[in-house]
Amino acid sequence: MDFDYLLVVFLSSLSSASILIMATLGLSLLFGLMGIINLAHGEFIMYGAYAALTLVSVGFPYPVAILFATLFTALFGMVVEKLIIRRLYGRILYTMLATWGLSMVMYQSVVLIFGTVTPGLDFKQSNITIGDYSMSSYLLYMIPLTVLLLVGLYYLLTRSKYGIMARACIADPQTAAAMGMKTKKLNMITFSIGSGLAGFAGAIILPLVSATPNMGFAFVIKSFLTVVVAGPLALSGTAVAGSFLGFISSTTASFYSSIIGDMLFFTITILILRFYPNGISNKWRFKL
Amino acid sequence: MIGNLLQKNNLLKKDNLIVFIFIFIGLIVCLIADDYLLYVATSWLIFGILGLSLDLLWGKAGILSLGQTIFYGLGGYAGAVTSINFSSTIGNTFILALPIGIFVGVLTAGIIGYFIFYGRMGELQTTILTYAAVLVAWTSTLTFSYTFGEAKVAGDNGLSNIPSMILSFGEGVSELSEKGMFLSLLLISVLLLIGCQRLIKMPFGKVIECIRQDSHKTELLGYDIRKYQTILFMISGGIAGLGGALFALWGNYLNPSMFSVTEALLVPIYVLVGGIGTLVGPFLGAISIGALSFYLGGFSGGQATLVIGIILILMVLFFDKGIMGIILSIVNKFIKKPFREEAIEINIGKYNIAITSRWKKIRTDQVFKSFGGVIPVNNIDLEFNAGTTCIIGPNGAGKSSFLKVCTGIYPIDNGKVFLDSLDITNYELHDRVKQGIGIKMQKPQVFKSFSIKENIWISAYSKTRNVSLTNKTTNDLLEIFGGKKQGHRSADSLSHGEQQWLDIIMVLALEPSVICLDEPAAGMTKGERRKLSTLINILSKTRTIILVEHDMDFVKSLNPKVAVLHQGSLFTTGNIDEVCQNENVLDIYLGRK
Numbered sequence: 112m113d114f115d116y117l118l119v120v121f122l123s124s125l126s127s128a129s130i131l132i133m134a135t136l137g138l139s140l141l142f143g144l145m146g147i148i149n150l151a152h153g154e155f156i157m158y159g160a161y162a163a164l165t166l167v168s169v170g171f172p173y174p175v176a177i178l179f180a181t182l183f184t185a186l187f188g189m190v191v192e193k194l195i196i197r198r199l200y201g202r203i204l205y206t207m208l209a210t211w212g213l214s215m216v217m218y219q220s221v222v223l224i225f226g227t228v229t230p231g232l233d234f235k236q237s238n239i240t241i242g243d244y245s246m247s248s249y250l251l252y253m254i255p256l257t258v259l260l261l262v263g264l265y266y267l268l269t270r271s272k273y274g275i276m277a278r279a280c281i282a283d284p285q286t287a288a289a290m291g292m293k294t295k296k297l298n299m300i301t302f303s304i305g306s307g308l309a310g311f312a313g314a315i316i317l318p319l320v321s322a323t324p325n326m327g328f329a330f331v332i333k334s335f336l337t338v339v340v341a342g343p344l345a346l347s348g349t350a351v352a353g354s355f356l357g358f359i360s361s362t363t364a365s366f367y368s369s370i371i372g373d374m375l376f377f378t379i380t381i382l383i384l385r386f387y388p389n390g391i392s393n394k395w396r397f398k399l
Numbered sequence: 400m401i402g403n404l405l406q407k408n409n410l411l412k413k414d415n416l417i418v419f420i421f422i423f424i425g426l427i428v429c430l431i432a433d434d435y436l437l438y439v440a441t442s443w444l445i446f447g448i449l450g451l452s453l454d455l456l457w458g459k460a461g462i463l464s465l466g467q468t469i470f471y472g473l474g475g476y477a478g479a480v481t482s483i484n485f486s487s488t489i490g491n492t493f494i495l496a497l498p499i500g501i502f503v504g505v506l507t508a509g510i511i512g513y514f515i516f517y518g519r520m521g522e523l524q525t526t527i528l529t530y531a532a533v534l535v536a537w538t539s540t541l542t543f544s545y546t547f548g549e550a551k552v553a554g555d556n557g558l559s560n561i562p563s564m565i566l567s568f569g570e571g572v573s574e575l576s577e578k579g580m581f582l583s584l585l586l587i588s589v590l591l592l593i594g595c596q597r598l599i600k601m602p603f604g605k606v607i608e609c610i611r612q613d614s615h616k617t618e619l620l621g622y623d624i625r626k627y628q629t630i631l632f633m634i635s636g637g638i639a640g641l642g643g644a645l646f647a648l649w650g651n652y653l654n655p656s657m658f659s660v661t662e663a664l665l666v667p668i669y670v671l672v673g674g675i676g677t678l679v680g681p682f683l684g685a686i687s688i689g690a691l692s693f694y695l696g697g698f699s700g701g702q703a704t705l706v707i708g709i710i711l712i713l714m715v716l717f718f719d720k721g722i723m724g725i726i727l728s729i730v731n732k733f734i735k736k737p738f739r740e741e742a743i744e745i746n747i748g749k750y751n752i753a754i755t756s757r758w759k760k761i762r763t764d765q766v767f768k769s770f771g772g773v774i775p776v777n778n779i780d781l782e783f784n785a786g787t788t789c790i791i792g793p794n795g796a797g798k799s800s801f802l803k804v805c806t807g808i809y810p811i812d813n814g815k816v817f818l819d820s821l822d823i824t825n826y827e828l829h830d831r832v833k834q835g836i837g838i839k840m841q842k843p844q845v846f847k848s849f850s851i852k853e854n855i856w857i858s859a860y861s862k863t864r865n866v867s868l869t870n871k872t873t874n875d876l877l878e879i880f881g882g883k884k885q886g887h888r889s890a891d892s893l894s895h896g897e898q899q900w901l902d903i904i905m906v907l908a909l910e911p912s913v914i915c916l917d918e919p920a921a922g923m924t925k926g927e928r929r930k931l932s933t934l935i936n937i938l939s940k941t942r943t944i945i946l947v948e949h950d951m952d953f954v955k956s957l958n959p960k961v962a963v964l965h966q967g968s969l970f971t972t973g974n975i976d977e978v979c980q981n982e983n984v985l986d987i988y989l990g991r992k
Binding site for chain 2: 204209214215219377381
């Protein structure tokens, strides 16, 4: 086992962790800022992937497709918030049930439109070589991209007028409303950002993961567990929990098998939750 | 036993009526339906059992588990494997499949429940974890292949050749007819329904309902809520496992779709359609959904997922009471007599509980508690003996925090707390209560959907664990609080001050050696305050009373020992007159330099 191999394992594990964080951010943002869990999160990711796929296949360049896919899921999230989520505020369990129903509707709608077979798409894959080994450079891009995304969200939520107001609404909705903030509108924007993030994640991983109607399930198990481990702080909690869990399971997967990696993921999750039932970030004194 | 406590609420009668109607409709269906319909209807009852397992958790304990199909599926596979291997020689498949199905369900639920409830996870975490468990179970069973004796579990291809329902023993015995299967299921469903109704009426079920309404208060009454929740989860898992085993015998074939998300999605739908928390509701829901798809020719192909998803959304948004909920609310309108609410007269003179417990000493040794940079309790050494001790101090002095550290509501960072010579520093809240500490928090905590009498009863039961003793204590204490006439009023209808009193009486029902009261007089009228002061003076003769209070006139009326806290530290102690003369204390209170 030489140094090059270790470096490749290290980088690819870091990339997997980054993908996990990206796929989780939308979910944890909604959990941290609105206190709700969107069980249809995986299907929002899937919608993003299919939206990008459709746009690319009609001739749009991929970066444009990613942008529009993000906007599309954000808009869709806005509609969902208005029709469903808004009516259920304060009733967490019912919100989860409704989004669960929504996930099945979204899943089935894609099956009806696109079928269960994956439409093929050709992405030019470039590789970089490290010693005797090579890895996809696209996979590597995921690492700085995730860092950028985290920093961007941090600035959005701490520096922008929207971000400050949204956090005020979470800290104390009644006081925020009494000070004239439109909590309903802010919640709608937050939900739409969370959905948009899911769509973005779906679109960006398209060259790495083929789009299928049930791709949501694959991502969502680990995302749910990551959110629970992360706890209430949407950014720092997710970043730490996602990189730790993602990195360990991915490293294990490269040395042994992906099943052992997954099993380790679940085992560590259960162990962490045994000691931090409300997530690792529950007592951290950060803003986000 | 507890039955006579509830008889006047009409609940007992209503439950029996529901069971009677259920059997009656079942028998009619059995008479008029043809064999095919009976065969299909049998499966609806099985789904009803699966729904019942969720209603017990969600409706009664407020725990939404999306993972009921895990217990159902595993119970089904376990029952099927034993039946395949032994039914050719033994015959009766009920004996073979059902106990093992129940056992596997209870065991799996016990393991998952232990992690969730002993880990004290929130309701959100519980729901997500059970959902994640479904996804894990589904993906892993798709590829799981193993041969157990004659039973070949072949991943996605499933497990076939499961024997049908057989009642007689021996080799080569015949299977039950469609009618026989339906009647067996009707019998099992009715037994389960009655069992669950009884369970909820038992003290166990009462505690479960308390946990749903206010888990913290339930713990303050000395109940170990983790134990109760885990046991209920195991019972629920057992019922689901039983359902799975029945399903295996009914269909003669199992495959991993039992663990699928679509299947799991149906369970809360049965509960919602039928009416959450009604126990019979899930059967009604399963039958309605089943009949709908039967008469509409089934949801064709993949559209089932779409239709079920839409139904779930619509149910949650517009129809969350369900069929049974709507029926019950109409029935209640006719049954409930209008009740003229009168103010409750507090009668301290009637307090004559024979004291069985001696006062105990509480001693703190350098206790320390911080929240980040804030230190509300900074190395306090104090001793509380028989009689009343008031903790006073300006706002933010750490009075309430100190009391919470003593009682175990806040985990302690450093130092020790002793009850007599017992080190209770690391005791769980409910264990401290069992050792004789009674705690009344600042806000009144009563179980709002219970009557006054039930509130007192559940508190007294925690101490005695004996129904007839509890009934006696309850009746005695009820005399202080408006008497039998008011006992059946719902605690929800009480005013703020009355709820404070009920909460205090619930603490008394625990017969504590040490009573901790956090601003008990808040929100009381002058007259009520006078009565409270009388009560505390009676209690202080035989018990240790620790009181956090702002109102100096009220404090003076108790003539207590006083401990003054300032910025998290102990400032001074003494009797009330000394402290009132102390210039330094006045400086703190008035903010003088």
